[in-house]
Amino acid sequence: MKRLKEFTIPFVGLKLGKHLFEYKIGQKFFEHYEYEEYNDAEVLVSVALEKKTTLLELHFNISGHVNINCDLINEPFNQEIRNEFDLVVKFGNEYNDENIDILVIPHGEYEINIQQYVYELIVLAVPPKRIHPGVKDGSLNSDILKRLEELSPSKKESKKDDYKIDPRWDSLKKLLTDK
Structure with missing residues (x-):
């Protein structure tokens, strides 16, 4: 240089x-x-x-x-x-x-x-x-931001997915001891 x-x-x-x-x-x-x-x-x-x-x-x-x-x-x-x-x-x-x-x-x-x-x-x-x-701060008005919000997963959908836990994990949870 x-x-x-x-x-x-x-x-x-x-x-x-x-x-x-x-x-x-x-x-x-x-x-x-x-x-x-x-x-x-x-x-x-x-x-x-x-x-x-x-x-x-x-x-x-x-x-x-x-x-x-x-x-x-x-x-x-x-x-x-x-x-x-x-x-x-x-x-x-x-x-x-x-x-x-x-x-x-x-x-x-x-x-x-x-x-x-x-x-x-x-x-x-x-x-x-x-x-x-x-x-x-949310003050920007952009088409790209609107599209990103549309495509992001909603909070209701993510809460429903949290309750669907694989039952195989239940037996592993029994191995945990209280601290």
Whole structure:
């Protein structure tokens, strides 16, 4: 994956202390990754970098929304997202990103690219089950929802099925002891 220059932070020229970097992420960012799950995106990423003598501390904070399709009715809606992440960048002999929140870069490096961390934070902030808020509160009026309600088993039918218990289970119930 080609790195985007806007997400490269040259930390060599920075003074010791805290520095703030902000990015506005849109749909174009996800097109770069060929990630087609979102219809649109509007996310603000704030990165607070604290430069110390022997290491760098980065605090990522994302907030905004992504437009996705509902898993039940396939209607698009804006899903609010928020996420935070802390990363410690240390210097060592060779590049190592095996640990989730510690990144080791070679001693001669003068910049760090945070593009992959931003991408993962946004993707992981979206819930795995995507349900339109109108479905949850009942305010959405959709033909698909009406059809789903028609096809779902009614409560009366399910209660009748509960009373039809196979008589072979009765002998097994006798083996249970009272607790």
